[in-house]
Amino acid sequence: MAALISIRGLKKAFGSFTVLHDIDLDIAEGEVVCVIGPSGSGKSTLIRCINRLEAFDPESTITVGGIKVEQGAALAKVRAEVGMVFQSFNLFPHMTVLRNVMLAPMRVRGTTAAAAEIKARDLLARVGILEQAEKFPGQLSGGQQQRVAIARALAMEPKVLLFDEPTSSLDPEMVGEVLDVMRKLAGTGVTMLVVTHEMGFARQVADRVIFMDGGRILEAGTPAQIFDSPQEDRTRGFLRAVLNH
């Protein structure tokens, strides 16, 4: 399989503090990759570099579907192909749920309002909240908002979906409904890169699990390799800490 996302020598520093050290990573089309690791290990920064929400070292290269991710006219094109779901949802609070999902296809793809609405209602049905379409985000629970955010990202028919700790700001009883949607999505062949603390989800859904620490990829492999026979002390220590609490 050809790499859909290719990351070479990715470096990123905030002032004198280096967040990412020379990361190399390829993501194949249709692959579901979960990134795990302690807070501050650089995993969120890594996926935020892919659509350049974070600027990175000019010598590093990231390509998505063969297009280089760099400042300039092509950037909006890359971003249109890369969906993102945020920890804090970031829905547009002044628009209905339906308008939230319709906006980008209309503005970026030039889809007509009628076509965008059909598509949006279809997606809202898929994530199980069609009946909330006319409500505003503030009237929804966290889990519902995050499902709208997933529908909003899907509306652009992206080549890849990035999830930045999508369940970390949810009440525990709402984590399940969001993970269910993501699990279904993974089954449809969408390429997904998921930063998460949900080890059960990573083990069950991921094709590949990446363990990051200190701005480096310490270990990568199948869920069985990472969770059952981790090679690195640091991975073992992390997994012991998160799995036995």
Place this chain on the structure above:
Amino acid sequence: MNLINTFFNVGVLLDSLPQLLWGLVVTLQIGLTSIVCGLAGGLFLAIARLYAPAFFQILLRIYVDIFRSIPLLVLLIIVYYALPFVGIRLSPFLSAVTALSLVSAAYTAEIFRAGIEAIPRGQFEASAALGLSNRHTMIDVILPQAIRIVIPPLTNNCINVLKDTALASVVAMPDLLKQATQAQALSANPTPLIGAAIIYIILLWPMVTVVAKLERHFSRGDR
């Protein structure tokens, strides 16, 4: 009573009323033109300051700081009496509108900037991640939210512009204040001045109470 005849002379007031109302029309013309120009200029400055190259951002900041520092009366006199020396001769109306708009734009730019900066970063990031252009991010996502935040301070600024139109009387603009002083001179009685003051109050009091209401409405977190 002597006091009433001096300050609230009904006969003098009725005689001067048509003149005062003409003055009011001129005041509103200056005020509304300046408000519209100031709003457009301020919005442009605020957005330019957000996206322009660093060098222009510094220039824009200098503009905003200068025009917020200079007394409006001084600026007005420079525009009307000093610019003709370099060949720029503006009518009293244009002088007043220019001075008021330049200053109003500076204040408006600061108000819009504060409003835009109050929108969480996540809104910009979500827009960027969807591939929205800067223009659509502003028009569809940021400004509709920022407008609600900036309406009370913007209304306040409009009140200030309307009040400051009175300064136009120093460049011989026949605005409300100028008409009142002329009527006072003509009738040798200060009642027209009191009449003008009352007209200003009748015009602006509703706006002042609206601002107070809006501020209460928006501070409830009802957004």
